[in-house]
Amino acid sequence: MEEKEIIERLKKGDITAKECFVREYQNLIFNAIFQVSRDRVITEDVLQETFLRAFKYIKGFKGEANITTWLYRIAMNTLKDEFKKRKAVNMLDNPISEDIPIEYSFDEKKKIIWEGLKRLSENEREIITLVDIRGFSYEETAKMLDVLVGTVRSRLARSREHLRDEILKMDFFDKI
Amino acid sequence: MMKEKISKYIDGEGNKEELEKLLKEDPESKEYFEQLLLMKSTLSEMNVQSPDVLNKVLEKDKKHKIVFRYRFAFASLLAVAIVSVLFLTFYNFKPQEKGITTPQLRSDTQNPSFGITAVKPEINISIGVRDDEILLSILERHGTITGSSVEGKGNDEFQDELQPEGNATQKVLYYKIVANEISQLVKDIEKIKGATITLPEALPQDDTEAEIIINIYEK
Structure with missing residues (x-):
């Protein structure tokens, strides 16, 4: 089923379209949320809620933005709501817990990067995730973050420099 | 810059x-x-495999959402009903004579339909219900379903024209009773912890449809 057809059928509440939609985007959105939240449980909850919100608001989707951009924005807003909720009930002072285990599937190089990313701000992690991990272009990233392409360029350069400094301290480049 | x-x-x-x-x-x-x-090369290999959330999403989507559509007339009737109930309440407690401080009950012979006779008795409401038989059974108890149609095949939504029975007063009160019963439904069902009801920010000024969304949370 093509993207356009999926969207039209989603607007009618079609179950098959919902299945296709979730299968198509769950991996992409999971990674986008995971790199910011860095918690599998939070990520999975937010991922489910993102799709439920998408089904609810799809009728308002006019096709002006890319569907990925639209879904990504829903995901990030849902994640922010989740963080607010957790802060409100004092579950976490800092939404990103220090106790979260390193992703089990990572090798040594990736573990260092993972640790380095932890030391970055949410905004820095977000932009690196979009461009370097997910491979979005500057233009796509600018739309997702609702900023100018020039802002993406400069923010990305600063974030990369910060990450490079952090992993340098952990001898990342000596291990290559 | 470099x-x-x-x-x-x-x-x-x-x-x-x-x-x-x-x-x-x-x-x-x-x-x-x-x-x-x-660094970029390592980052590009850091995608994590997502768990398959399809079944959970579809299950939640099916269970947790009941969508109602109603017409402007519904809101008007509800407003009339509320005003009438308030009027009746205050009327009952109004002292009848000077010097009497205790409230007096109205006589049974009085006409109870204050302000309600202006309501058109033939108004229908159109309600879209998403996969909720319990809710339908509540609606059926208060009115006769006169028409039924399936909206889109493979879709759990369906729509019924509902014609409440009884006189004008009963028709007006019907809407309030339905609202109360929905609240009761939430309390009675063991699996349900609570519910939030979202109303549109502004009621439609013409006869177009508006939406009430009820989210039900399981225990």
């Missing part, structure tokens, strides 16, 4: 010749460029 140019360059942007010259002449820039390349 670092931003290098950052752009590894994404295939910027002036290629200018950067190549810089990398050739400045060993520090060259080292930075190589480090960013390595």
Whole structure:
């Protein structure tokens, strides 16, 4: 089923379209949320809620933005709501817990990067995730973050420099 | 500035010749460029496999959402009903004579339909219900379903024309009773912890449809 057809059928509440939609985007959105939240449980909850919100608001989707951009924005807003909720009930002072285990599937190089990313701000992690991990272009990233392409360029350069400094301290480049 | 140019360059942007010259002449820039390349290459392999959430999403989508559509008349009737109930309440407690301080009950012979006779008795409401038989059974107890149609095959939504029975007073009160019963439904069902009801920010000024969304939370 093509993207356009999926969207039209989603607007009618079609179950098959919902299945296709979730299968198509769950991996992409999971990674986008995971790199910011860095918690599998939070990520999975937010991922489910993102799709439920998408089904609810799809009728308002006019096709002006890319569907990925639209879904990504829903995901990030849902994640922010989740963080607010957790802060409100004092579950976490800092939404990103220090106790979260390193992703089990990572090798040594990736573990260092993972640790380095932890030391970055949410905004820095977000932009690196979009461009370097997910491979979005500057233009796509600018739309997702609702900023100018020039802002993406400069923010990305600063974030990369910060990450490079952090992993340098952990001898990342000596291990290559 | 040099670092931003290098950052752009590894994404295939910027002036290629200018950067190549810089990398050739400045060993520090060259080292930075190589480090960013390595970093980017490792980052691109850091995708994590998502768990399959399809079944959970579809299950929640089916269970937790009941969508109602109603017409402007519904809101008008509800408003009339509320005003009438308030009027009746205050009327009952109004002292009948000077010097009497205790409230007096109205006589049974009085006409109870204050302000309600203006309501058109033939109004229908249109309610879309998403996969909720319990809710339908409540609606059926207060009115006769006169028409039924399936909206889109493979879709759990359906729509019924509902014609409440009884006289004008009963028709008006019907809407209030339905609202109360929905609240009761939430309390009675063991699996349900609570519910939130979202109304549109403004009621429609014409006869177009508006939406009430009820989210029900399981225990």
